[in-house]
Amino acid sequence: MATPGKVRALDRVMRVATGIIAGGSLVAMAAILIFLLRDSWPSILYNGGHFLTSISWNIGNLYGNSLSHHNGVVAPAGAAYGILPxxxxxxxxxxxxxxxxxxxxxxxxxxxxxxxxxxxxxxxxxxxxxxxxxxxxxxxxxxxxxxxxxxxxxxxxxxxxxxxxxxxxxxxxxxxxxxxxxxxxxxxxxxxxxxxxxxxxxxxxxxxxxxxxxxxxxxxxxxxxxxxxxxxxxxxxxxxxxxxxxxxxxxxxxxxxxxxxxxxxxxxxxxxxxxxxxxxxxxxxxxxxxxxxxxxxxxxxxxxxxxxxxxxxxxxxxxxxxxxxxxxxxxx
Amino acid sequence: MTVAWRHLKDRIMLGLAVLMGLIILVPVIGMLWLVVSHALPALTPSLFTEVTVGTGGGLANAIVGTFYVVGLGILFAGPLGIMAGVYVGEVDPSGRFAQFIRFTTDVMAGVPSIVIGYFGYVTLVLGLGWGFSTLAGAIALALIGVPYVVRSTETALSKVPRGMREASMALGASQTTTIWRVTLREALPGVVTGVLLALSIAIGETAPLLYTAGWSNYMPNLQLTHSPIGYLTYVVWTYINEPFAPAQALAYAAGLLLLLLIVIVNIVARRLVSRSRLGR
Structure with missing residues (x-):
């Protein structure tokens, strides 16, 4: 038979463990935001506000050696990304x-x-x-x-x-x-x-x-x-x-x-x-x-x-x- | 307003509501008929024994792949979702943290699956260098399914009469024992229904798997990373655009198998719910 102290400890472990797992949804949402932000950061720098207001989606000239620089990030020449459509x-x-x-x-x-x-x-x-x-x-x-x-x-x-x-x-x-x-x-x-x-x-x-x-x-x-x-x-x-x-x-x-x-x-x-x-x-x-x-x-x-x-x-x-x-x- | 006019209006509104109910039957019956009638030419034994080759072959790799990646996903989502549901519904139901988590879980259920797929692509496929793989697909499906398990578990637990908990505690059982032996057992049909709901959603997902599981013409292997895997929804999406009748029949056959799986899961879930309602 478990002693009352042990039982109380077990209950506490159960509460903390389920609480941590329940917090997982919050962690997942935060992680989605952070990783998407991190991965899209070069695009945010490159396109700025045009991303939301421009019509043209063009991944640029992939066959030349020319690159276009903007805000310290590099993309193929002529690349422009707008998602208004x-x-x-x-x-x-x-x-x-x-x-x-x-x-x-x-x-x-x-x-x-x-x-x-x-x-x-x-x-x-x-x-x-x-x-x-x-x-x-x-x-x-x-x-x-x-x-x-x-x-x-x-x-x-x-x-x-x-x-x-x-x-x-x-x-x-x-x-x-x-x-x-x-x-x-x-x-x-x-x-x-x-x-x-x-x-x-x-x-x-x-x-x-x-x-x-x-x-x-x-x-x-x-x-x-x-x-x-x-x-x-x-x-x-x-x-x-x-x-x-x-x-x-x-x-x-x-x-x-x-x-x-x-x-x-x-x-x-x-x-x-x-x-x-x-x-x-x-x-x-x-x-x-x-x-x-x-x-x-x-x-x-x-x-x-x-x-x-x-x-x-x-x-x-x-x-x-x-x-x-x-x-x-x-x-x- | 005369009484006759009021009753006529009542009838008209009833008629409109019935009409809405009939309209929704049209796409359901239409889809079932379309898929069943077009899948028939492809329904041969080789469908289950051969793998996809080019624009033909069978669906063996996709069938096994669907079971594999979905099964693994539910293996993650089930236990984690149930434990989170136990916290939210049983450990501290009215606490601030539980309320906040409940809300976050609901919002998470509304995040588009393609966003979760892209998140898996960035973190697992590229970030951890797993490549398109079974494990990445299963984790994406688990993230999509887990909110449903949490909420169903919580709802089922909240319907367990308080007296049962008090009786168990009064007999000297700890909270852990009470949850494990009494409340979870009492709430089991609802909990399993939540898992089955997540299962049926995972079976039907495509977009997140394109970004995490990739696609493979070969039978799935036991390698969890660095090895893409096939699944049924991919066949529906790609083979319907092939200009060859056998390829399109394969797409319909995959669609029919998906529908059958989902109908089975739904019927089992419904049985469980009605049984729990009748008090077993």
Missing amino acids: FILGTLLSSLIAVLLAVPLAVGIGLLLVEYLPWRIGESLSFVVEMLAGIPSVVIGLWGIAVLIPWIGRDLGPWLQAVFGFIPFFRGPIGSGQGLLAAGLVLAVMITPIIAATTRDVLRQTPRETKEGALGLGLTRWEMIRAVSLPWSASGIFGAVILGLGRALGETMAVLMVSGSAVNYLPQNIFSPIGTMAATIVSQLDSAMTDPTGMAVHALAEIALVLFVMSILVNVPARLLLSRAVKKGGEAQ
Whole structure:
């Protein structure tokens, strides 16, 4: 039998050990920031603020001996790195995805919590969770085989016929690859995430208030408008931002359908685009041919910008969600 | 507003919600049908026995590679995530440090996987000089999966009734024994569900592996560093762009295997959750 002293010591060891491991996530986040900053430092010196505002992405002349010097760092002659097209491509495709996903996801969330009987709701829940689990390359596969031809043949011409008075919907449709395809693929990917979180938030609405509203003679929709939605609004908003964060960082599916544009600002909803995440993958092979290594540093800087962006999006989303859940906990 | 109009509006809104539910079925069914129907020509025994060669061959190297790199990743993410979850959910649930870690873990779950892949590339592949390798891929997948394990463990622990802990402590058990023998055991279905969630996410990842595991046409070996490894998602991504029908069929076959793996993992996870809800 262990003595009480030994037991207390064991407990202390357990507490400290699990605490250190729990701190690991903090260490990992700090390490990601530090190493990305360190690796992109030459690119930050070389490109300065132009990195975020310039359109041209050019790894320079790799075949001459001439090098260009700037701020004490060396790159091939003519090298210039600007990611404005990738930033715009990322933001626009994510915006389209969110606009399409929000009504879908909120509708599904309401269906699951307020309308469907428990048993059917559970099966639809399963479908939603399955969709969330489908690998992004498989969604990209569907994008290539089904979505792109459909946009090129049917959806594109139809959109132009209906919304052609808006300049952003005019212009050549092309094969169907591009901004719209990326937005649709992203919408398919973030809808289940927003829907599942919305469902969890809606479930926190106090039952007594809901029953009270119905008891006063409100219809179910009026009850949702008066009780469920106001109660869950901030949580649903958090869920939407969470989905936005996922869309901003999604790589493979977007890479497969976006047309991987470089040096080109999106002109309309059918333009080929490149996103930040997709460009990190699509440009790696050519970047590794740069003997000065500057192109790889520039990719690191894209990763750094993406990392900072994901934190700026996820922190408020998580704050809203944790507050929504706490509110639900107190009410019950 | 007349009563009839209010009820009509109620119906319309219900109709819209049902419509949304039906719309989301379209891509799910479409994807399943697409992958299954196109994978059929490639479904031969050689798929499981041969390695990829050029634009053809089988998937043996990718199948074994996926199990290998994902399994190793979960071997890291599982125990570490559970221990971190025990601290956050059990040792000091309302402490400031635990709250801060909980928040950091949530934010970490939102970091794009390509960023974690690039981090692995900079630190492991280049920094430590491992080259594209199994271990670098497994560590990247572990970093991606660990937040899910932490949060599921914590949620499962928080649902264990306080009385069970008090009973165990009152009988003289230490906190360590209580956690190991009582609370973790009670929370086990939820904990395993978290591990399975991380597993299914890791199986489907591509971007971080491109930067850490590389790709190999050969069967995986036991060398953890300096040796790239194949995996299924890579086949889907690259072979679909080949102009040859057999290569594309191989891409669909890889997609089908990925879907099957993920469906199996999801069904097991769901079984566990419903069993724990019914009180075993």
